[in-house]
Amino acid sequence: MFLDVNYLxxxxxxxxxxxxxxxxxxxxISSSFIIASPADVNLFxxxxxxxxxxxxxxxFNLSDGEYYIVNISEPSFIVSASDGKVRMLTEKQEIQNALxxxxxxxxxxxxxxxxxxxxxxxxxxLVDLYNxxxxxxxxxxxxxxxxxxxxxxxxxxxxxxYTPVCQQMKIGAGRKFxxxxxxxxxxxxxxxxxxxxxxxxxxxxxxxxxxxxxxxxLKLIRNxxxxxxxxxxxxxxxxxxxxxxxxxxxxxTYLTEAEIGxxxxxxxxxxxxxxxxxxxxLHNRTLQRIQLKxxxxxxxxxxxxxxxxxxxVRLFKLDTLNxxxxxQIIASLEEAGKLAGxxxxxxxxxxxxxxxxxxxxxxSRKYKEELGEVVNLKEEVKSSLSRMQGDFLLYxxxxxxxxxxxxxxxxxxxxESSQLPSIxxxxxxxxxxxxxxxxxxxxSFLVGFLSSPIFLICVVLVVIYIIxxxx
Numbered sequence: 309m310f311l312d313v314n315y316l317x318x319x320x321x322x323x324x325x326x327x328x329x330x331x332x333x334x335x336x337i338s339s340s341f342i343i344a345s346p347a348d349v350n351l352f353x354x355x356x357x358x359x360x361x362x363x364x365x366x367x368f369n370l371s372d373g374e375y376y377i378v379n380i381s382e383p384s385f386i387v388s389a390s391d392g393k394v395r396m397l398t399e400k401q402e403i404q405n406a407l408x409x410x411x412x413x414x415x416x417x418x419x420x421x422x423x424x425x426x427x428x429x430x431x432x433x434l435v436d437l438y439n440x441x442x443x444x445x446x447x448x449x450x451x452x453x454x455x456x457x458x459x460x461x462x463x464x465x466x467x468x469x470y471t472p473v474c475q476q477m478k479i480g481a482g483r484k485f486x487x488x489x490x491x492x493x494x495x496x497x498x499x500x501x502x503x504x505x506x507x508x509x510x511x512x513x514x515x516x517x518x519x520x521x522x523x524x525x526l527k528l529i530r531n532x533x534x535x536x537x538x539x540x541x542x543x544x545x546x547x548x549x550x551x552x553x554x555x556x557x558x559x560x561t562y563l564t565e566a567e568i569g570x571x572x573x574x575x576x577x578x579x580x581x582x583x584x585x586x587x588x589x590l591h592n593r594t595l596q597r598i599q600l601k602x603x604x605x606x607x608x609x610x611x612x613x614x615x616x617x618x619x620x621v622r623l624f625k626l627d628t629l630n631x632x633x634x635x636q637i638i639a640s641l642e643e644a645g646k647l648a649g650x651x652x653x654x655x656x657x658x659x660x661x662x663x664x665x666x667x668x669x670x671x672s673r674k675y676k677e678e679l680g681e682v683v684n685l686k687e688e689v690k691s692s693l694s695r696m697q698g699d700f701l702l703y704x705x706x707x708x709x710x711x712x713x714x715x716x717x718x719x720x721x722x723x724e725s726s727q728l729p730s731i732x733x734x735x736x737x738x739x740x741x742x743x744x745x746x747x748x749x750x751x752s753f754l755v756g757f758l759s760s761p762i763f764l765i766c767v768v769l770v771v772i773y774i775i776x777x778x779x
Contacts, residue, residue: 375389383586407590445558451471453468465493466478491542624673682731696709
């Protein structure tokens with residue numbers, strides 16, 4: 309009794325220790341195994357989508373965390389959501405490991421590649437049951453004579469048709485009847501050869517290495533089904549035609565069940581037998597999505613920059629002076645701001661193109677400011693010149709001043725940045741001359757008159773007059 313009590317105490321202690329260790333393990337896992345939320349996964353996937361694309365995702369859990377197969381019209385890439393962050397599987401080996409793990413969650417493992425004897429026995433039983441329903445076919449072969457002699461062309465079929473009833477038919481129906489039994493002979497021999505090949509191939513299978521092995525079995529089964537139907541469609545079996553032989557009561561259900569059995573096996577092992585192809589395709593699509601995302605980033609960057617550049621040009625055009633040179637500058641700014649070919653550039657090239665635009669914009673702003681100073685000075689000079697109009701004492705100087713102003717205005721319209729300081733100096737000089745003329749009008753008038761064509765005409769007239777008087 310005492311031993312029993314001690315045993316129970318020890319057993320209870322061991323149970324408590326197991327529970328405690330399990331609790332510690334769960335605590336450790338919960339602290340180190342963090343899964344990203346579905347919302348985080350969705351945000352991650354959205355960054356790889358075009359505007360009109362949608363996706364679905366297939367979740368599965370492996371020992372190191374949660375994974376998703378992302379389908380964008382087709383399986384496109386796999387993401388890991390472990391450690392609290394989402395990442396895309398980009399290496400072939402990790403893609404393969406994830407796929408193998410995913411198949412395992414569906415119960416598909418390497419064990420499925422084995423062709424168990426029980427499975428083979430079931431298929432063999434089905435084709436044997438089908439074969440047992442060919443009695444009327446064999447009967448017809450004996451009825452004709454092709455059970456004993458070959459019928460592979462017109463001559464051999466003529467000789468094989470040796471039974472009394474067959475001889476009467478070949479004499480009465482002629483070539484047509486021989487062609488029909490020739491066709492029947494080919495079909496029934498085909499069933500035999502397909503049946504034999506099926507059994508041989510199935511018996512030799514122990515471990516599947518290719519889908520072709522199962523596809524060959526399917527082909528043999530379907531050949532038997534098609535040949536069976538073709539035999540009953542032959543006129544020698546058609547009671548409404550020749551009706552030479554009875555219709556064969558083929559039970560094709562057995563072949564259909566065998567076909568389903570092979571197809572079921574094929575569907576189950578296909579992921580394993582096409583694993584490498586699937587990995588290659590998924591890896592290629594993954595790389596394409598990475599490139600697409602990079603292009604999306606470029607497209608968004610280009611769109612953002614060109615929109616901002618357009619706004620900068622719009623602001624620059626506000627209160628811009630309307631000169632031929634300024635219009636050229638605005639056109640150059642608009643073209644540079646479009647960042648032509650931006651979507652086919654890398655980020656370094658885009659940055660260089662954007663810096664070129666900003667440099668041109670800064671130069672244009674500086675030019676605009678300098679041009680504004682020149683134009684303001686010009687307007688000031690023109691205003692002074694306008695006030696001088698009608699002053700008789702400045703009559704001769706006004707023509708000179710107006711001519712200089714017209715010349716300066718023409719220069720301003722096409723002036724380069726380097727020419728503006730010179731034009732500004734000319735305006736300052738003109739302004740000084742105008743002020744000097746206004747400050748000493750009589751002398752200005754006299755100097756202007758003496759240097760004018762009128763004075764020369766007057767002198768000529770006086771000389772002529774004096775000469776005339778002397779005569």
